[in-house]
Amino acid sequence: MDYGYTQQLASPLRGEALEELKTFLSQMELRYAPGIEHTALIRDSEGRIAATASLEGNVIKCVAVDPAGQGQGFTAPLLTALRQKAMEEGRRRLFLYTKPENRTQFSGMGFWEVARTDRALLMEDKRKGFETWADSIRAPQASGILGAAVMNCNPMTLGHLYLIEQAAANCDFLYLFIVSEDKSAVPAEDRKAIVEAALSRLEHISVAATGQYLISSATFPDYFLKDKKRAGEVWTDMDAAVFLRLAERLGISRRFVGSEPFCPVTNAYNQTLARVLPPRGVELVELPRLEREGTPISATAVRELVRAGRWQDMEALVPPATFAWFSDGANRERFLARLS
Numbered sequence: 001m002d003y004g005y006t007q008q009l010a011s012p013l014r015g016e017a018l019e020e021l022k023t024f025l026s027q028m029e030l031r032y033a034p035g036i037e038h039t040a041l042i043r044d045s046e047g048r049i050a051a052t053a054s055l056e057g058n059v060i061k062c063v064a065v066d067p068a069g070q071g072q073g074f075t076a077p078l079l080t081a082l083r084q085k086a087m088e089e090g091r092r093r094l095f096l097y098t099k100p101e102n103r104t105q106f107s108g109m110g111f112w113e114v115a116r117t118d119r120a121l122l123m124e125d126k127r128k129g130f131e132t133w134a135d136s137i138r139a140p141q142a143s144g145i146l147g148a149a150v151m152n153c154n155p156m157t158l159g160h161l162y163l164i165e166q167a168a169a170n171c172d173f174l175y176l177f178i179v180s181e182d183k184s185a186v187p188a189e190d191r192k193a194i195v196e197a198a199l200s201r202l203e204h205i206s207v208a209a210t211g212q213y214l215i216s217s218a219t220f221p222d223y224f225l226k227d228k229k230r231a232g233e234v235w236t237d238m239d240a241a242v243f244l245r246l247a248e249r250l251g252i253s254r255r256f257v258g259s260e261p262f263c264p265v266t267n268a269y270n271q272t273l274a275r276v277l278p279p280r281g282v283e284l285v286e287l288p289r290l291e292r293e294g295t296p297i298s299a300t301a302v303r304e305l306v307r308a309g310r311w312q313d314m315e316a317l318v319p320p321a322t323f324a325w326f327s328d329g330a331n332r333e334r335f336l337a338r339l340s
Contacts, residue, residue: 004044004045005042005043005044005045005050005072005074006042006043007040007041007042007043007077007078007081008040008041008043009038009039009040009041009081009085010038010039010041011037011038011039011085012036012037012038012039012054013039013041018032020049021039021041021049021052024049024052024064024066025052025062025064028064028065028066030062030064032062033054033056033061033062035056035057035217036054036055036056036061036062037054037055037056037057038054038055038082038085039052039053039054039055039062040052040053040054040077040078040081040082041078042069042074042077042078044069049066050065050066050068050069050074051064051065051066051069051074051075051078052064052078053075053078053079053082054082055082055085055086055094056217057091057217057218058086058091058093058094058095058212058217058218059094059095059096059097059217059218060079060082060094060095060096060097061096061097063075063078063079063096063097063098063102075105075106075109076109079109082094083125093124093125093126093129093212094124094125095114095122095123095124095125095212095218096111096122096123096124096125097120097121097122098120098121098123099119099120099121100116100117100118100119100120100121102121103116103121103123106123107123110125111123111124111125112124112125112126112127112128112129114129114130114213114242114245115238115241115242115244115245116241117234117237117238117241119234119237120234120237120238122218122238122241122242130213130242130245131249133211133212133213134245134246134249134250135249137175137206137208137209137250138250139173139175139206141173141204142173142175142206142250142251143172143173144171144172144173145171145172145173145253145254146171146172146173146174146175146250146251146252146253146254147167147168147170147171147173147174147175147252147253147254147255147256147285148174148175148176148177148243148246148247148250148252148254148255148256149163149164149167149174149175149176149177149255149256149257150177150179150210150214150215150243151163151164151176151177151178151179151195152178152179152184152191152215152299153178153179153186153191153194153195153299154184154185154186154191154299154303155185155186155191155194155299155302155303155318155322155325155326156191156194156195156198156299156318156319156321156322157297157298157299157302157317157318157319157322158290158297158317158318158319159258159289159290159296159297159298159299159317160195160299161198161199161319162289162290162297163256163258163287163289163290164176164199164202164205165202166256166287167256167285167287168202168204168205170254170256170285171254172204173204173205173206174204174205174206174256175206175208175250175252176195176199176205176206176207176208177208177209177210177214178191178192178195178207178208178209178210179191179209179210179214179215179216180192180209180210180211180212180216181210181215181216181217184338185303185335185336185338185339186325186335186338187334187338188209190325190331192207192209194319194321194322194325195207195321197321198319198320198321198322213242213246214239214242214243214246215239233272236268236269236272237272237276239269240272240273240276240277241276243255243273243277243282244276244277244280244282247280247282252282253281253282253283254282254283254285255273255277255282255283255284255285256285256286256287257270257273257284257285257286257287258286258287258288258289259286259287259288259289259296270284270286274286292316292317297317301317302314302317302318302322303339305317306326306332306335306336306339307336307339311326311332314326
C-alpha cells in the first residue's frame with residue numbers, strides 16, 4: 001500500500017462514518033447491506049475513503065475501490081483483514097459478491113466462481129466447494145425424470161406435505177431440499193428432522209439440506225428480511241443461477257413450487273424461476289396449495305396459533321411429526337423465543 005494511506009476495521013461503522021460509507025458505495029453504484037457486521041476501510045492522506053469491503057455472516061460484500069485508487073493493490077489487504085476477522089469468529093468458509101467483470105481479479109486472491117448472472121458474480125474461497133456439496137447429496141437410486149423442490153417448512157404443514165406428494169407423483173425421483181439457514185422459528189435441524197419423519201412412508205424421495213448454496217444469506221438474503229419487501233432481482237436471479245448449476249450436475253429437469261397468494265417475496269421468487277429456468281432446460285411446475293374452507297393452509301397461520309397460545313388447535317393443519325414436536329414444552333419455548 002502506498003505511503004499516505006491508512007487502513008481501519010470497524011465492527012461495524014456507525015454515525016457519520018457509516019453515512020460516509022453509504023455515500024461512497026452509492027457513488028460506486030453499490031448499496032450498503034443493513035446486516036453488515038465488519039467493515040474494512042482504506043483512507044487516503046486526507047481521510048477520505050479510497051476503498052472498502054464488508055463482511056456479513058460468511059459473505060464478503062460491498063467491495064469497492066475509488067477509480068483514482070485502481071491498480072494500487074487496495075483490495076487484497078481489505079480481504080485479508082476480513083478473512084482474519086472471520087477466522088477469529090470461527091467462520092471457515094467465505095463467499096464473495098462482486099460484479100462479473102471482477103472475476104479474474106478475485107480468482108487471483110483465492111476465490112472460485114459458484115454462479116453468475118448478468119449483474120452479479122458469487123464466488124467462494126474453497127476450491128470445488130460447490131461440486132463437493134452437490135456430489136454429497138447425489139442419490140444413487142435417482143433415475144428417470146428427476147424433480148426438485150426447495151422448502152423452508154417453518155413449520156411443516158399438511159400444505160407442505162400435499163405439495164411434496166404432488167411433486168413426487170409428477171416425477172420419477174424427487175430431491176427435496178430443506179433450507180439450512182438457521183433464521184426460522186423452528187431450528188434448521190429440527191425442520192429437516194420433522195420433514196424426514198413425515199415422509200418416512202414415501203419412496204423415491206431424498207431429503208437434503210440446502211447447505212450454504214440455496215436460499216441462504218449468500219445467494220438470497222432478502223428471503224429472510226422480516227419486513228418481507230419484494231426481493232431484489234439480483235438476489236433471486238443469483239439463487240436461480242445456483243440452482244441451475246445444481247440441476248445440471250444432478251440431472252434435475254423439473255422444479256416444483258407452490259402457488260403463493262400471501263408472501264410477495266416468495267411470489268417474486270417464483271416469477272424469477274419461471275423466467276430463468278425453462279430456457280435452460282428445467283421445467284417449472286407450479287402446484288396449487290392445499291386449501292381448507294377456501295383458504296390455503298399456511299405455516300404463517302400455524303405460527304400465529306402458537307403465538308396466541310393455541311398450539312393444540314394446529315393438530316388439524318400439520319402432520320403428526322410437527323404436532324409431536326410442538327407437544328414438547330421446551331420446543332414451544334424455543335420456538336416462541338426465536339419467533340419474537
